[in-house]
Amino acid sequence: MSTSTTDLHSHGGDSHGHGGHDHADPHFQHHFTDMEQQFDTSKIGMWLFLATEVLLFGGLFVGFGLMQARYPQEFLEAHEHLQKPLGALNTIVLLISSYTMVMGVLSAQRSQTKKLVGYLSATIVCACIFLMVKYFEYAHKFEDGLLPGHWYSHKGDLIPNSHGYATFFSFYFMMTGLHGIHILAGIVVLLWILIRAKRGEFSKAYFTPVDLVGLYWHLVDLIWIYLFPLYYLIK
Amino acid sequence: MEHTLKSQAHVADRPRPVKNYINNDPGIWSWMTTVDHKRIGVMYLVGVLSAFLIGGIFALLVRLTLMTPNHMLFGKVLMTAETYNRVFTLHGAIMVFLFIIPSVPAALGNFVLPLMLGAKDVAFPRLNLASFYLWVIGAIMAVMSMIFGAVDTGWTFYTPYSTSTSGTVTLMTMAVFVLGFSSIFTGINFVATVHKLRAPGMGWFEMPLFVWGIYSTAIIQVLATPLLGITLVLLALERVFNIGIFDPKIGGDPVLFQHFFWFYSHPAVYIMILPGMAIISELIPTFSRKTMFGYRAVAYSSVSLALLSFIVWGHHMFVAGQSQLATVIFSALTFLVAIPSGVKMFNWLGTMYKGNISLETPMLYAISFLLLFAIGGLTGIFLGTLSTDVHLTDTYFVVAHFHYVMMGGTVIAFIGGLHYWWPKMTGRMYTEKWAAIGCALVFWGFNQTFLTQFFLGSKGMPRRYYNYLDQFQPLHAFSTYGSWILGAGLFLTAINLLASLRKPYDAPDNPWGGTTLEWQTSSPPITHNFEDQPVLERAPYDYRPEVVSH
Numbered sequence: 044m045s046t047s048t049t050d051l052h053s054h055g056g057d058s059h060g061h062g063g064h065d066h067a068d069p070h071f072q073h074h075f076t077d078m079e080q081q082f083d084t085s086k087i088g089m090w091l092f093l094a095t096e097v098l099l100f101g102g103l104f105v106g107f108g109l110m111q112a113r114y115p116q117e118f119l120e121a122h123e124h125l126q127k128p129l130g131a132l133n134t135i136v137l138l139i140s141s142y143t144m145v146m147g148v149l150s151a152q153r154s155q156t157k158k159l160v161g162y163l164s165a166t167i168v169c170a171c172i173f174l175m176v177k178y179f180e181y182a183h184k185f186e187d188g189l190l191p192g193h194w195y196s197h198k199g200d201l202i203p204n205s206h207g208y209a210t211f212f213s214f215y216f217m218m219t220g221l222h223g224i225h226i227l228a229g230i231v232v233l234l235w236i237l238i239r240a241k242r243g244e245f246s247k248a249y250f251t252p253v254d255l256v257g258l259y260w261h262l263v264d265l266i267w268i269y270l271f272p273l274y275y276l277i278k
Numbered sequence: 279m280e281h282t283l284k285s286q287a288h289v290a291d292r293p294r295p296v297k298n299y300i301n302n303d304p305g306i307w308s309w310m311t312t313v314d315h316k317r318i319g320v321m322y323l324v325g326v327l328s329a330f331l332i333g334g335i336f337a338l339l340v341r342l343t344l345m346t347p348n349h350m351l352f353g354k355v356l357m358t359a360e361t362y363n364r365v366f367t368l369h370g371a372i373m374v375f376l377f378i379i380p381s382v383p384a385a386l387g388n389f390v391l392p393l394m395l396g397a398k399d400v401a402f403p404r405l406n407l408a409s410f411y412l413w414v415i416g417a418i419m420a421v422m423s424m425i426f427g428a429v430d431t432g433w434t435f436y437t438p439y440s441t442s443t444s445g446t447v448t449l450m451t452m453a454v455f456v457l458g459f460s461s462i463f464t465g466i467n468f469v470a471t472v473h474k475l476r477a478p479g480m481g482w483f484e485m486p487l488f489v490w491g492i493y494s495t496a497i498i499q500v501l502a503t504p505l506l507g508i509t510l511v512l513l514a515l516e517r518v519f520n521i522g523i524f525d526p527k528i529g530g531d532p533v534l535f536q537h538f539f540w541f542y543s544h545p546a547v548y549i550m551i552l553p554g555m556a557i558i559s560e561l562i563p564t565f566s567r568k569t570m571f572g573y574r575a576v577a578y579s580s581v582s583l584a585l586l587s588f589i590v591w592g593h594h595m596f597v598a599g600q601s602q603l604a605t606v607i608f609s610a611l612t613f614l615v616a617i618p619s620g621v622k623m624f625n626w627l628g629t630m631y632k633g634n635i636s637l638e639t640p641m642l643y644a645i646s647f648l649l650l651f652a653i654g655g656l657t658g659i660f661l662g663t664l665s666t667d668v669h670l671t672d673t674y675f676v677v678a679h680f681h682y683v684m685m686g687g688t689v690i691a692f693i694g695g696l697h698y699w700w701p702k703m704t705g706r707m708y709t710e711k712w713a714a715i716g717c718a719l720v721f722w723g724f725n726q727t728f729l730t731q732f733f734l735g736s737k738g739m740p741r742r743y744y745n746y747l748d749q750f751q752p753l754h755a756f757s758t759y760g761s762w763i764l765g766a767g768l769f770l771t772a773i774n775l776l777a778s779l780r781k782p783y784d785a786p787d788n789p790w791g792g793t794t795l796e797w798q799t800s801s802p803p804i805t806h807n808f809e810d811q812p813v814l815e816r817a818p819y820d821y822r823p824e825v826v827s828h
Binding site: 072073074075080083084087088091092094095096098099100101102103106109110113114191192193194205206207209210213214216217221 | 397398399401402403405462465466467469470473474475500501502503504505507508509512515516519520521522523525528529530531534538541
C-alpha cells in the first residue's frame with residue numbers, strides 16, 4: 044500500500060494538490076484531483092439524486108397499490124375514463140425523446156455541436172408535445188368532473204356512494220401531475236444546456252451537464268413507462 | 279496491513295499560519311456566499327444552536343406548566359391547554375427537524391468530514407451552500423408558522439387531526455418539506471465525497487469511524503427523506519384541496535399517513551443517532567489512547583443499522599390497527615436493532631478496557647453517552663415487545679425512552695463532539711474546569727428530568743396530556759426541577775465555549791493526540807484545509823506505543 048500512496052502523493056505534490064494538465068479547462072473545479080475524478084463524482088451525485096426521485100414516486104406507487112387493493116372494482120371502472128390513445132401517444136413521444144436525448148449525449152461526446160443542438164431541440168419539442176397532450180387529457184377530466192377527493196362530481200357511475208372513483212383520480216392527478224412537473228423541470232434544464240451547447244461549451248473533453256441532464260430525462264421517461272400501464276391498462 | 283511511521287512530524291511545533299479560513303477574506307458577504315465547507319459548517323452550527331436554544335426554552339416552558347396539576351405559577355395559570363399543545367408541538371418539531379437532524383452531519387460533519395478524508399472540500403460545494411440556505415428558508419417558514427398562527431398536532435402531524443385542525447399546519451409541513459431537501463442535499467454531498475474524495479492511501483477500512491457513521495447517515499438521508507417529502511405534500515394537498523387520500527370521510531386512510539410518516543421517521547431516528555455514535559467512536563479511542571477494538575465490526579454495524587432502520591417502522595403503530603401478523607414481524611425485526619447497537623457498545627467498552635483513559639471534557643461526554651444510551655437502548659426493547667408496549671404506548675415511558683436516545687444519546691454526543699473539535703474549529707481552548715462542571719450538571723439534570731418520566735409512564739401518565747391526576751404531581755415536580763439543572767448545565771457550557779472566543783488563538787494543532795487527518799492541519803485550518811495533500815500512512819486510532827512515542 045505504501046508504494047502506491049507515494050506515487051499518488053508525488054502526483055498531487057504541488058501546493059494545491061492537483062495535477063497540472065487540467066488547469067486549462069475552465070470547467071475544472073479546484074477541489075478535485077483531475078477532470079476524470081470530477082466527472083465521476085458528478086455522476087455519483089446525479090445517480091443519488093435519481094434514487095431520491097425514485098423514492099419520491101415510490102411512495103405514491105405504494106399508496107396507489109394499497110388503494111387499488113381496497114377499491115379494485117372502482118379503480119377498474121374509473122380507468123375506463125382515461126383516454127388510452129392519448130396515453131399511448133404520449134408514451135411514444137417520450138420514447139422518441141429518449142432516443143433523441145441519447146443521440147444528443149453521443150453527439151456531445153463526439154464534439155458534434157451542431158448535431159447536439161439539433162437533438163436537444165428535438166427533445167424539447169417532444170417534451171412540449173407531451174405536455175400539450177396532457178393538457179387536453181386534463182381538460183377532458185375537468186369537464187367531466189373526474190376530479191380528486193371531494194371535487195369529484197362525475198355523474199353516471201355504477202356503484203353509488205363509493206369513494207373509490209374519487210380516490211383513483213386523487214392518485215391520477217397526484218402522480219401524473221408530479222410527473223408533469225418533472226417534465227417541465229426537464230424542459231428548463233434542457234433549455235439551459237441547449238443555450239450552453241449553442242455557445243459551443245461542450246466537447247469530448249467536457250460534456251458532464253449533457254450527460255447528467257440525459258440521465259434525468261431518461262428517469263422521467265422511465266417513470267411514465269410505469270405510469271402508463273398502471274393507470275391506462277388496468278385489467 | 280503495514281503502517282509506516284514517516285508521517286510523525288510533530289505538527290504542533292509548526293508556526294500557526296497568519297491566514298486561516300476565518301480571517302482569510304473576512305466580511306459578512308464573503309461568509310454568506312462562501313462555498314468553503316468549514317464556513318458552511320460554522321454557519322450551520324450557529325443556526326442549529328439557535329434552534330436548540332428556542333426548542334430548549336419551549337421544553338422548559340412545558341416542564342414548568344406541568345409542575346403542578348393546575349398549572350399555576352405565582353397565582354396565575356401559566357398557559358392554557360391550547361397554548362400547551364402548541365408549545366410541545368413546537369418543541370418537538372424544532373428539536374427534530376431544525377436541530378437534531380442537521381446538528382451532527384450538517385454542522386460538525388460539514389466541518390470535519392472533508393478534513394478527515396484529507397480533501398479540500400465536499401464534492402459539491404455550491405450544493406452545500408444551497409442546502410444551508412434551504413435550511414434557513416425552512417427555519418424561517420417554521421418560525422412564521424409560529425408567529426402567524428400555531429401548530430398543535432405534535433411533531434408527527436397525524437391525520438385526521440392534522441387535516442382538520444385550524445392553524446398554520448400547512449406552512450409548517452412545507453417548512454419541513456424544505457428542510458427535507460436541505461437534508462437530502464447534504465446526504466448526496468457526503469456520499470459522493472466519501473466515495474470519491476478520500477486522500478491517497480485511504481481505503482474504505484482506513485476511514486475514521488466518524489466518516490463511516492456520517493456515510494451511513496447520508497445514505498438514510500438520501501433514501502428516506504423523499505418519502506417524508508411526498509407525505510407532507512399529500513398532507514398539504516389534503517388540507518388545501520381535500521384530495522381525500524388520508525381522509526376516511528371521502529375514502530382515504532389515515533393509517534396510510536402513519537405508514538408513510540414512519541417509513542421516513544423511523545430511519546430519521548437513525549439519522550439522529552448514527553452521527554452521535556459516530557462521534558463516540560472518535561472520542562473513545564482518542565481518550566483511551568488505544569486502537570479501536572473491532573474497527574470493522576463498528577463500521578459494519580453503522581451500515582447495518584442504516585439498513586435495519588428501513589424495515590422496523592411498524593413498531594410505531596402496534597396499537598394503530600395494523601394486522602397482527604405485521605405487528606409480530608415488526609416486533610421481531612425491532613429486536614434485531616439491538617444487535618448492531620450492542621456491537622457498538624461492547625466495542626467501545628473493549629476499546630476502553632486497559633486503555634490509558636484521560637478524563638477530559640469530550641471523554642466525560644462520551645462516558646455519559648455510554649450510560650445514557652444504554653438506558654435508552656434497553657428501554658427500547660420494552661417498547662418493541664408487544665405485550666409491554668400495549669401498556670406503555672403513548673405514556674411518559676415513551677417520552678423518557680426517546681429522550682434518552684435523542685438527548686442522552688445524540689445531543690450528549692454532539693456536545694462532546696463540539697468540545698472535541700472546538701479547538702480545531704475556533705483555534706481556542708475552552709476552560710476545562712467549567713466544561714467539566716457543565717457536563718456534570720447536564721448529566722445530573724438530564725437523569726433527574728427523564729429517569730423520573732420512566733416512573734411516570736409505567737404508572738400510567740399519558741404523554742402530551744395537559745391535565746393529570748394529583749398523584750403524579752411529586753414526580754412531575756421532581757422532573758421539572760431536573761429540567762432547571764439541565765438548563766443551567768447547558769447555559770454554563772454555552773457561556774464557557776463562547777467565552778473562549780474572546781481569547782487569541784491558543785489551541786495547538788492536535789490538543790488531544792488524535793490520529794485522524796483533521797489534527798494534521800493547523801487550528802483553525804487554512805482555507806484549502808492542508809498545506810500539502812495529505813497521504814494516509816497510518817490507520818486511524820493507531821496508538822501502538824512505538825508509533826505514538828515517536
